[in-house]
Amino acid sequence: MQVSARGDYAVRAALGLAAAYPATVSAQALAEEQSMPRKFLEAILADLRRADLVRGLRGADGGYVLTRPPSDISVGQVLRAVDGPLAAVRGVRPEEASYEGTAIHLQQLWVAVRAAVRNVLDEVSLADLVRGRLPAHVRRLTAAPEAWQPR
Numbered sequence: 001m002q003v004s005a006r007g008d009y010a011v012r013a014a015l016g017l018a019a020a021y022p023a024t025v026s027a028q029a030l031a032e033e034q035s036m037p038r039k040f041l042e043a044i045l046a047d048l049r050r051a052d053l054v055r056g057l058r059g060a061d062g063g064y065v066l067t068r069p070p071s072d073i074s075v076g077q078v079l080r081a082v083d084g085p086l087a088a089v090r091g092v093r094p095e096e097a098s099y100e101g102t103a104i105h106l107q108q109l110w111v112a113v114r115a116a117v118r119n120v121l122d123e124v125s126l127a128d129l130v131r132g133r134l135p136a137h138v139r140r141l142t143a144a145p146e147a148w149q150p151r
Contacts, residue, residue, distance in 0.1 A: 001087070001117055003079070009036050010044045010082040011075055017054060018070035018126035024063035044082055051081035070130060076121035086121060087114035 012034045017025055027045060031038040045064055048054040053073060054064045066073060076086060087110065089097040094110035123135050134142075141147060 004083055006040075006044060007079045007083045009034070009041060010048060010078050012036070013041060013044060014048065014053070014066070014073065014078045014126055015129055017064055017066050018073070018130045021066050021070050024057050024061060024065045026063040029063070047082045048078065051077070053077060053081055066126070070126035071128075073126050074122045075124050075126070075129070076118060078126075079121060086117050 013030050013036070016030045016033055027038060027042050030036070030045075031041045045054060045056070049056055049064075052067055055067050056062070056064055079086060085093055087094055089110050094107060094114050097107050097110060099106045120138055120141070124138055128134055
């Protein structure tokens with residue numbers, strides 16, 4: 001899986017909002033905290049707003065706030081809001097890819113890969129990350145030494 005800069009920034013911004021929840025945080029404060037370009041961040045926040053994950057508030061106490069508690073928003077939801085589906089094969093969803101001949105079973109593999117990614121990203125909430133308490137099945141994945149090794 002490859003996480004785009006847009007996806008990485010979106011998750012980082014959402015974590016900043018989760019840490020402050022239910023208070024609002026300005027785009028400027030989020031950008032400074034995470035060393036992100038403010039204009040790029042504002043475009044990302046607009047995507048998160050369209051996905052109904054954040055709400056923008058005007059005024060002296062204005063800024064951005066999550067639309068629901070951080071425990072109710074998964075990392076997968078944030079990534080989908082800015083990058084679309086978590087897994088794609090040549091630009092289509094895995095269940096829409098079709099193969100023939102010796103590659104006939106490849107679709108099953110791509111669907112399994114998507115399911116594995118979902119099993120992590122949809123099971124980890126913003127609150128989990130802010131607290132540093134990942135679900136046990138995710139912690140087990142990171143406990144294996146080979147998980148930290150590049151290939």
